[in-house]
Amino acid sequence: MNTPSEDSNWLYTISPKKSVINLNFKEIWYYRDLLLLFVKRDVITLYKQTILGPLWYFIQPLFTSVIFTLVFNNIADIKTGNGVPSFLFNLAGITAWNYFSACLNGTSDTFKQNQGIFGKVYFPRVIMPMSTVLSNLIKFGIQFLVFICFYIYFVFFTDVAFNTFPTVGIIWLPLVVFIMAFLGLGFGMMISSMTTKYRDLTFLVGFGVQLLMYGSAVMYPLSLIQDKVSQGKLPDWVGAFIEYNPMTTIIELFRHITLGVGTFSVSKLVYATLVSIMVFLLGLIVFNKTEKTFIDTV
Amino acid sequence: MSDTILKVENISKQYRLGLVGTGTISHDLNRWWYRVRGKEDPYLKIGEANDRSTKGTSDYVWALRDINFEVQRGEVLGIIGKNGAGKSTLLKILSKVTSPTTGEIKTKGRIASLLEVGTGFHGEMTGRENIYLNGAILGMTKREIRSKIDEIIEFSGCERYIDTPVKRYSSGMTVRLAFAVAAFLEPEILVIDEVLAVGDAEFQKKAIGKMQDISRGEGRTVLFVSHNMDAIATLTTRLIVLNNGKISFEGSPELGIKEYLKTDVIGSYYQYKGEIDKPKITKIEINTSLPGNIHEFGKEIKFVFNVQLPFDVENLALSFQILDESDIPITHLWIIDSENNIKRDVGKYIFKCKIEDPKLYMGNYTIRAYLSESKTKERFDYLDSVCNFKIQMMKTERQDYNWHKGTCKYIEESSWTVLKEI
Structure with missing residues (x-):
């Protein structure tokens, strides 16, 4: 079967030519075991040699929610809606936001973090950020369970949550998680690609993600911003930024389907989906372009 | 074809x-x-x-x-x-x-590469977990690894530690484990x-x-x-x-x-270019079987000394030792004029010492040379650790066992007779 003259017999070719999008799904599928093993590695090594271990998964969002409730609701007096405990409101926002920011932070230094391993052996580089997103999904799952626990506590054991109930939109939950993952992954891949040669962007990511949280309706309802803009207390462009920030849509959506607060529209959902897919594809293109030669410039 | x-x-x-x-x-x-x-x-x-x-x-x-x-x-x-x-x-x-x-x-x-063994090893994970991870990084599927894991563990010789985190391993053990994984790639x-x-x-x-x-x-x-x-x-x-x-x-x-x-030349020869006010070794060269002062075991080797005498010397003695890497002399070879009743007059001489069948084992060697008057015991010249040269066991096949540095200093020719006891 191996006639030497036939060029079509080659299994693959290594060349400097870069096609715009070159995602070899067959190859990724071949390396699926590696993907899962990376996830396993992330999960089992994260809390090694800690006493509380995975309990840290719970502690971080709980404490953040407590502080947010104290600062934004008790001190700054932001209303989260009648019959919706502000603690639960904040916890919902933080749980969702945490997943996005963990995906973004985790993938944004893929190339720099893994230059050792990437410099030695080849496997589809995209496996690395994908594994980050997957292992964060487990973390998100645990935090979501925590959220459910508190939800049950507030609804059944206290009387402050008389207006809190999930809506039928809960069927959209997987889509919401997908959008968050795609957004985080897409931005993360872009940033990681752009920081291989010029590291300037890394400085931005550190505090940028944190600042973005304030622009994503995590600790306030979007309706509050809309009110402030119409009252003229907030510049229009700030309002527009928050309103069209896809993460705002996601957080609002997440709270709407779990707590029944905030606004929800199909057009917003479509908008967020489209943006996340575009960001993801763009990230993939940039990532693919970079992965071939980054080891020379990192 | x-x-x-x-x-x-x-x-x-x-x-x-x-x-x-x-x-x-x-x-x-x-x-x-x-x-x-x-x-x-x-x-x-x-x-x-x-x-x-x-x-x-x-x-x-x-x-x-x-x-x-x-x-x-x-x-x-x-x-x-x-x-x-x-x-x-x-x-x-x-x-x-x-x-x-x-x-x-x-x-x-x-194509799979072993550019460096142990790529992707994680210190917090056990040897077994690392075998899976490393194998997958190198392109094996989980099933392939599972079918070979016993062989891999056995080859690595780390059976006892296999469920201990790799960070507790000695560096040698880590390498063993890593190579074992790589060796079973297909x-x-x-x-x-x-x-x-x-x-x-x-x-x-x-x-x-x-x-x-x-x-x-x-x-x-x-x-x-x-x-x-x-x-x-x-x-x-x-x-x-x-x-x-x-x-x-x-x-x-x-x-x-x-x-x-x-x-690839390693400090190949010695040369003296200064003033000659007393007898001097001006140059030492080793004629090795390969260029670059690399010598194949068992082949003829020549040591060439250029000596310049600014005056007549009655009892010239030239000798040299071959030193191993720790400067331990392995052998000492000499030529003493008084033993041969020769008197040297002023001039330049070339001394060639030939070893037809050297027995030096593989390794790096240097020379220590002496030039003296053998009766008065006056030492004219003394050179230490010059002319680095290397003996290699190239193509000297030995079945079943490979050659290793440091197992001996020289190999003696010998013959064996074996009798079966009744």
């Missing part, structure tokens, strides 16, 4: 020297501007051969320039070259770690870089043995990069010598090693 499994065509790789900084961005922008207008990258036209030691004028160097070769199925191709000759760059391109600047590589098989083409330089003697033996099995027994195609000439000579069937990013030789390992050693 030839069965080419790998074809390398016009592969070049350009690197930019210096730091990445604000200066780089102007070049990047310029390059981008050319590309936007559909022109060729202007920086590809410049660049110099990659000679590490000379100062160049260009910021761009070609780590590889127009490399062409083919590899047949089942062949073990050796690649050697000095530091910075482009070996690692070539292997990196082959294993898709980085892509070439120009050219193409076509392959009919999967790609069509295996790329190996210097892995044999690790581990203790016992494990090296095992590793070389495994390499031999892979290449000979299993008929796998192997690309093998090493500085270990003994391993190259015994393992490879064809050799490529890289020099400053270009192929300077392609052919049989024996010729290739000679070609390579020409460029």
Whole structure:
């Protein structure tokens, strides 16, 4: 079967030519075991040699929610809606936001973090950020369970949550998680690609993600911003930024389907989906372009 | 009919020297501007051969320039070259770690590389978990690993520690485990870089043995990069010598090693150029069987001493010791004029000492030389640790056991008689 003259017999070719999008799904599928093993590695090594271990998964969002409730609701007096405990409101926002920011932070230094391993052996580089997103999904799952626990506590054991109930939109939950993952992954891949040669962007990511949280309706309802803009207390462009920030849509959506607060529209959902897919594809293109030669410039 | 499994065509790789900084961005922008207008990258036209030691004028160097070769199925191709000759760059391109600047590589098989063992080992995970992870990184599926895990553990010899985190391992054990995983890879083409330089003697033996099995027994195609000439000579069937990013030789390992050693000179000879106010050794040279003061075990070797006498010397004595790496004298050879009733008058002499059948074992050696008057005991000249030379066991096959440094100082010729006791 191996006639030497036939060029079509080659299994693959290594060349400097870069096609715009070159995602070899067959190859990724071949390396699926590696993907899962990376996830396993992330999960089992994260809390090694800690006493509380995975309990840290719970502690971080709980404490953040407590502080947010104290600062934004008790001190700054932001209303989260009648019959919706502000603690639960904040916890919902933080749980969702945490997943996005963990995906973004985790993938944004893929190339720099893994230059050792990437410099030695080849496997589809995209496996690395994908594994980050997957292992964060487990973390998100645990935090979501925590959220459910508190939800049950507030609804059944206290009387402050008389207006809190999930809506039928809960069927959209997987889509919401997908959008968050795609957004985080897409931005993360872009940033990681752009920081291989010029590291300037890394400085931005550190505090940028944190600042973005304030622009994503995590600790306030979007309706509050809309009110402030119409009252003229907030510049229009700030309002527009928050309103069209896809993460705002996601957080609002997440709270709407779990707590029944905030606004929800199909057009917003479509908008967020489209943006996340575009960001993801763009990230993939940039990532693919970079992965071939980054080891020379990192 | 030839069965080419790998074809390398016009592969070049350009690197930019210096730091990445604000200066780089102007070049990047310029390059981008050319590309936007559909022109060729202007920086590809410049660049110099990659000679590490000379100062160049260009910021761009070609780590590889127009490399062409083919590899047949089942062949073990050796690649050697000095530091910075482009070996690692070539292997990196082959294993898709980085892509070439120009050219193409076509392959009919999967390539797996052992650029460095233990890639992706995580200290917090146990040996067993790391076998799975490392195996998957190297391209094995979980099922493949599961079917081989017992063999891998046994080969590594770390059975007792296999469920302990790798960070508790000694460095040697980590390497053993890592090599064991790699040794059970089954790609069509295996790329190996210097892995044999690790581990203790016992494990090296095992590793070389495994390499031999892979290449000979299993008929796998192997690309093998090493500085270990003994391993190259015994393992490879064809050799490529890289020099400053270009192929300077392609052919049989024996010729290739000679070609390579020409460029690889180790402190080869001693020369004295100062004033001669008393008898002096002006030059010492060793005629080794290979260039670069490398000598094959058992072949004739000559030590040549140039001696200059500014006046007549009645009882000249010239002697030298051969020292091993720890400066321990192995042998002492001499010529004493008084024993032969010779008197030397003023002039220049050449003393040649020939050992027809040297028994020195593999290793690095130096010379310590004395020039004296044997009656008055006056010492004219004394040179310590000069003329580094190396003995290698190339092509001296010994079945079943490989040669190892330091097992002895010399090998005696001997004959055995064996009787069976009744």
